[in-house]
Structures are given as C-alpha cells and as structure tokens.
Amino acid sequence: MLKNKIALGDKRVAFAAFALLIFGSLMIVSAEMGNSAGDTSYLTTVIIKQAVFAIAGIVVYLIMTNFRMQRIGIVPCIFIYMMLLAVLISCRFFGQINGAYAWIPIGSIATIQPSEFAKVFMILFACSMLCRDRKENNRKFFWWYAGGTALFTVVILGWQHDLGSAVVLFVMSYCMAMIPRYKELQQYQLYMTFAVIGVIVLAGIALSPPVTEILKKHSDNYMIGRFLAAADPFLYQYDNGYHIIMSLVSFANGGLFGLGYGNSIHKYMNFPNPDNDFILPVIVEELGIVGFLIILILYGLLLIPLIRASLRSNSTVGKVTLLGVFMYFILHFILNVGGVSGLIPLTGVPLLMISSGGSSLVACMGALGLAQNEMVRLRKENDEDHSGKV
Numbered sequence: 001m002l003k004n005k006i007a008l009g010d011k012r013v014a015f016a017a018f019a020l021l022i023f024g025s026l027m028i029v030s031a032e033m034g035n036s037a038g039d040t041s042y043l044t045t046v047i048i049k050q051a052v053f054a055i056a057g058i059v060v061y062l063i064m065t066n067f068r069m070q071r072i073g074i075v076p077c078i079f080i081y082m083m084l085l086a087v088l089i090s091c092r093f094f095g096q097i098n099g100a101y102a103w104i105p106i107g108s109i110a111t112i113q114p115s116e117f118a119k120v121f122m123i124l125f126a127c128s129m130l131c132r133d134r135k136e137n138n139r140k141f142f143w144w145y146a147g148g149t150a151l152f153t154v155v156i157l158g159w160q161h162d163l164g165s166a167v168v169l170f171v172m173s174y175c176m177a178m179i180p181r182y183k184e185l186q187q188y189q190l191y192m193t194f195a196v197i198g199v200i201v202l203a204g205i206a207l208s209p210p211v212t213e214i215l216k217k218h219s220d221n222y223m224i225g226r227f228l229a230a231a232d233p234f235l236y237q238y239d240n241g242y243h244i245i246m247s248l249v250s251f252a253n254g255g256l257f258g259l260g261y262g263n264s265i266h267k268y269m270n271f272p273n274p275d276n277d278f279i280l281p282v283i284v285e286e287l288g289i290v291g292f293l294i295i296l297i298l299y300g301l302l303l304i305p306l307i308r309a310s311l312r313s314n315s316t317v318g319k320v321t322l323l324g325v326f327m328y329f330i331l332h333f334i335l336n337v338g339g340v341s342g343l344i345p346l347t348g349v350p351l352l353m354i355s356s357g358g359s360s361l362v363a364c365m366g367a368l369g370l371a372q373n374e375m376v377r378l379r380k381e382n383d384e385d386h387s388g389k390v
Contacts (some may be wrong), residue, residue: 009372016301020353025050028356030262031275031282053358057365064369070127072318077128087114088155102162113359114164120367123324131316138182144211146235149173164347173326179320230345246270250281258288275356318374325371
C-alpha cells in the first residue's frame with residue numbers, strides 16, 4: 001500500500017543516485033558529440049530521450065520505494081518469470097547488435113534490453129523463493145530458484161550471446177542464494193559454491209597462455225576475440241584489441257584534470273559506443289582522474305549504506321534485497337571498468353547511472369527503489385525499538 005507520505009529513503013543513497021543521474025546525463029551528451037557529426041538536432045534528440053528515461057527512472061524509483069514489492073506471491077512471481085523468459089527468447093528474432101541478440105527495437109526511436117529487467121527481477125524472485133521459511137518445502141523452492149537462475153543464464157549467454165548480462169545475473173543470484181540460513185539448504189548452498197569456484201577456475205584457465213594459443217585459431221568469434229584481446233590487446237591492435245588500446249590512450253590523455261568537458265578526441269572515431277560501453281574513457285579524457293574519483297565517491301555513497309543496512313537487517317528478505325542490489329551495481333562497475341581498462345575481457349555491460357540506455361537506467365533506478373524500500377522499513381523498526389525502550 002502507498003504510504004501517506006511519499007518516502008525517498010536513505011538521504012545519502014538518494015543524493016548519490018540523483019547526482020550520478022545528472023552527471024551521467026551530462027557525460028552522455030558530451031559522448032554523443034562523437035556520433036552527431038555536428039548535427040545539433042541529433043544532440044537535441046539525445047537530450048530529450050535522456051530526459052524521458054530519467055523521468056521514467058525516477059517514477060519507477062518512487063514506486064519501488066513506496067510499495068512493498070518484495071512480498072510478491074509465488075504464483076505472480078512465476079508468471080512474471082515466464083513472461084520475461086518468453087521476451088528474452090524473442091530477442092533472437094530482432095537481429096544482433098555487436099554480436100549479441102539482446103535488444104528489441106521500438107521503431108527507430110529506441111531499443112529495450114529485457115535482460116536488464118531480468119537482473120532486477122531476480123531480486124524479487126529470490127525474495128519469493130528463498131525468504132519464507134516453509135520447512136519441508138525449503139528444498140523444493142531452493143531448486144526452483146536455482147533452476148530459474150540457470151535457465152535465465154543459459155538463455156542470455158547461449159541464445160542471446162550476452163556474456164556480461166549472464167555473468168551479472170548468475171553471480172548476483174548465487175550471492176542471494178547464500179543468504180538464507182535454513183539447515184536443510186546448507187548442503188545445496190555448498191554445492192553451488194563448489195560450482196562457482198569451478199567456473200572461476202575455468203575462466204582463469206581460459207586466460208592462461210597455453211589456452212589462448214589454442215583459441216587463436218578461433219579468434220574470428222567475437223567472444224573468443226575479447227578474451228584474447230584482454231590477455232594482450234597489442235597482439236590484436238587492428239582487431240579486437242584496438243578499442244582497448246584507444247581506451248588506455250584516452251586514460252593517458254586525461255591526466256589528472258582532463259582536457260575539459262566536451263574536448264575528448266577519441267570519442268569521434270575510436271569507440272563503437274562512446275556513450276555506453278566506453279563512456280568511462282571519454283569521462284577520464286575530459287575530466288581526468290578527478291572525474292573518475294567523482295564517480296568512485298558517488299558510488300561509495302550509494303553502495304556503502306546498502307551493505308551496512310544488509311548487515312544490520314534482521315530480516316532475510318531485507319538481507320537478500322540489499323545484497324542483491326549491491327551486487328547488481330558492483331558487478332556492473334567491475335565488469336565495465338575492468339573491460340575498458342584491459343584487466344578483464346570486454347563484456348559490454350553499461351556503467352550504471354552513467355552509460356546511456358533507457359533499459360539499464362530504469363532497471364537500476366527500480367533496484368535502488370527496492371533497496372530504499374527495505375531501508376525505510378529498517379529505519380522504522382529502529383525508531384519503534386528506541387521509542388519502546390524509552
């Protein structure tokens with residue numbers, strides 16, 4: 001039910017979210033200069049679209065903050081899951097963009113990326129399947145959750161060829177599955193941990209020199225090409241490593257204070273998506289290391305209260321919600337920053353609140369609304385406890 005007074009949640013998180021929203025919008029406009037070729041009407045369209053996405057994101061944020069969405073029933077949750085699964089599968093029939101079948105076009109105006117909403121939905125799915133002590137049914141619903149996670153991951157990775165979204169969804173889902181402390185689930189949680197360790201070991205092996213030598217024979221595959229470029233971008237400077245090298249050059253050009261807002265050179269011809277995947281090199285080239293520090297500080301203001309609230313919460317739903325949102329943001333940050341800096345393979349995930357994209361903006365604002373909802377509830381409980389003691 002909607003509260004009598006509209007809640008905004010934790011002030012630090014709200015301030016950081018809206019500051020990132022404004023900062024990101026300004027940087028998107030600057031980055032899009034590389035695509036506008038001097039066409040001012042194009043930039044006007046970019047500004048209008050970003051304003052519409054921002055307003056939609058704020059509306060979703062307020063709704064999620066003021067409605068108790070975590071208590072969604074099992075039947076509605078499964079229905080939404082099946083609908084999302086059908087939409088994810090249908091993306092394959094709308095053609096590929098940069099090697100992935102992850103988008104549904106809306107005319108020539110915009111595109112929708114359903115996997116972004118699937119990531120946020122997994123938080124609600126975890127709350128519904130894992131957070132209600134059903135005793136004899138705990139195992140059953142745990143396996144429903146594990147199976148649902150696996151199916152989403154397989155569809156996004158194998159059908160859509162979207163490695164970044166698959167990694168984010170799988171890892172955040174695994175972390176949420178570790179929260180419930182029911183005795184009958186501990187054995188299965190241990191199995192999942194072994195499986196994740198196995199995946200990490202395989203990823204490490206895939207980046208090792210002997211394996212990369214074998215993979216070179218298949219470097220025309222865009223996923224394999226990205227792994228090879230991460231291992232040594234200079235060996236593929238005219239192919240998959242080119243954009244990483246240009247990204248590193250942009251970082252070097254920016255120095256401490258940058259070349260000034262709007263003055264990035266490489267956004268005009270050296271990045272395929274200067275407003276999305278590669279917006280960080282544009283920011284550092286224009287605002288320098290100071291620009292990156294601004295993002296780090298705002299992300300800290302955004303995420304530290306979430307993890308602290310998760311540790312304080314006495315509710316399994318609260319812990320799952322707050323940890324899920326934290327992992328959603330931090331994984332996007334690690335994969336995006338690590339990818340454009342050449343530390344890990346490029347995955348194509350956006351830098352949330354900064355990169356362009358209506359789907360990611362609305363989805364992450366919705367996720368923040370879920371976290372704020374829980375923080376409002378936690379604050380009310382603390383207030384009631386203090387008033388009771390008095």
